[in-house]
Amino acid sequence: MAATIRDIAKMTGLSLATVSKYLNGGNVLTENRALIQNAIEELHYEVNEVARGLAKNCTKTIGVLIHNLDNIFAGTIIAHIEDILRQHDYGTIVCDCRGDKVLEEQEIKFLLNKRVDGIITIPTSSSSAYLANVVNRGIPVVLIDRTFEDSNFDSVLVDNSDASYRAVCTLIDKGHSHIGIICGDDSEYTARERLAGYYKALEASNISIDLDFVKRGSLNVEHGYNATKALLTVEHKPTALYLSNYEITLGAIIAINELGIGFPTDISIIGFDNMMLSQVVKPKLWMVVQPIEEIASSAANIMLERLSGALQGEAVRVNLDTSLLTGESVKQF
Amino acid sequence: MAATIRDIAKMTGLSLATVSKYLNGGNVLTENRALIQNAIEELHYEVNEVARGLAKNCTKTIGVLIHNLDNIFAGTIIAHIEDILRQHDYGTIVCDCRGDKVLEEQEIKFLLNKRVDGIITIPTSSSSAYLANVVNRGIPVVLIDRTFEDSNFDSVLVDNSDASYRAVCTLIDKGHSHIGIICGDDSEYTARERLAGYYKALEASNISIDLDFVKRGSLNVEHGYNATKALLTVEHKPTALYLSNYEITLGAIIAINELGIGFPTDISIIGFDNMMLSQVVKPKLWMVVQPIEEIASSAANIMLERLSGALQGEAVRVNLDTSLLTGESVKQF
DNA sequence: TGTTTATAGCGAAACGGTTCGCTCTATCTA
């Protein structure tokens, strides 16, 4: 149905090689250029990227594997990555492994079969073993948000520990010493980092750590909700909460609403990750904000540089800063 | 580097045709099956989907083109579509045209060059002209959320008019007769439908339409914010607002917060589309909720049926119901 | 004027699969 390079060759009387050369910007006589251009328009020719992919052994396609597509952080990341890649003629294949390590490994295989030229991923697994085949084939990988201790990949990270440190210090500065944290569990790299920052801030002010105030769990709304209720419905409770992830922040606010208490009157809180939420919730939330767009563009650009060869050798590690958004959700003692 | 079917043939002493037959589930002698399976494992053979795509003239890839990836509605849609497609061995290439018709047309061309087997899209353009090439090539298209008057595509819609109708009727039942609507402009199919439902509800109760209370604009936070301020800072103002889209709802709540007034005391509101928001905002919002997951799975399944041939002929149109979430953001007069 | 050097174009062999139509063998049927 669709016209091929052969049709162009036939129509112009030129050879396949010449037409191909034209398509790839090689030297072709001006009169022949016109001839070819004409034929292309007449036949509505469009290059077949699949065939080109086979011949060139590159597909102009990047796989993006996320542990959970179904949230704003991921949506924004994808949107920006896709935007930048497309401007360089790369397509973006997305996969969501839903936080499942087995699925994650399968998806990598899937992307490899699809012969993607590179993979950008927010890893689920805490070891890089599942990426061995990718590395073997020489396919560039860029990690976002998490990294592996056992190996060295290009990665784009935010300083999670520092982000927590500053948030918790803010609470301390305002006179709080009973500070709870709701966070992910130890298998999560970012969760560990964020917890470390919390510890560091308390230690820096010589506040003893109360393990009752540390609520580890899954990074989802339920955990935020349950942990908040658990923390606030006992005798021995904190005066402030550091909510170390977007979903946890949501869950905590729902719980606080349901408990019929208010912030900052009854409890002070600092949330994470969503500027919009901070404006919508009343009073305005204090909030740690990640430079999501910058994370995405940084990852996409590293990938493009690897592919073009502009970047070679040693893995690079980009560390981006978070910011702390001022709100009214923290009480001054 | 990577093993090919030729390596398998060489290693087993069988022909290419036989190995290919094995890979595609054809009849092969048990002893030869074992031989081939063995070679595959030994050589770490993985089928090259690009080559297969060229030979079979199908890529097992679906293009998903969204007018704006950067929100939860889109994120959830993508996540579910991807999930279902992958289970049938289809990859998902995403594109975001950012509400730009020119870009939309380019993206379609891009997807066509990538030889996707089908396209699922939330259209930006209001005419289907930009899909002409897709149709010509016999590539199935499934529309989500919007449809065209000038042509007939498989589409998955929610009854936007009915959703609005019920929301506005709720306001009327509670004694409101000065009801404002903030919505998209007439170029948007869904916006037109939602506005139509608003009109219908007012007419059904013999409430005369006050065009000062109808604020058309873009489907974004700014419009929600500006329109809310415009509606509520004049003498002649509504007692209730119907916020006909997620972003508009967000913008309106920000504006209300900034104005220092509260709902439902000073203004009653019914929002749209995000259950989570309804729980987080206090008091709880009344809200129209779309069955997002069902929309996504419905679209993915129609696409799969078109591709498998299970579904043929006439375009199907799936209409899904919205639900109206009860809250406390509407004052009873 | 003869020789080098670009330039433009061509033929053919890849790239890694699938598939059509043929052959050969073994089993079944009348």
Place this chain on the structure above:
DNA sequence: TAGATAGAGCGAACCGTTTCGCTATAAACA
């Protein structure tokens, strides 16, 4: 026992590009 039938395998063409190495022509040089 001859003929029909089914199963398994093979060779070769094909999918739509790119690219290598070669040739022919024209311009540049000595």
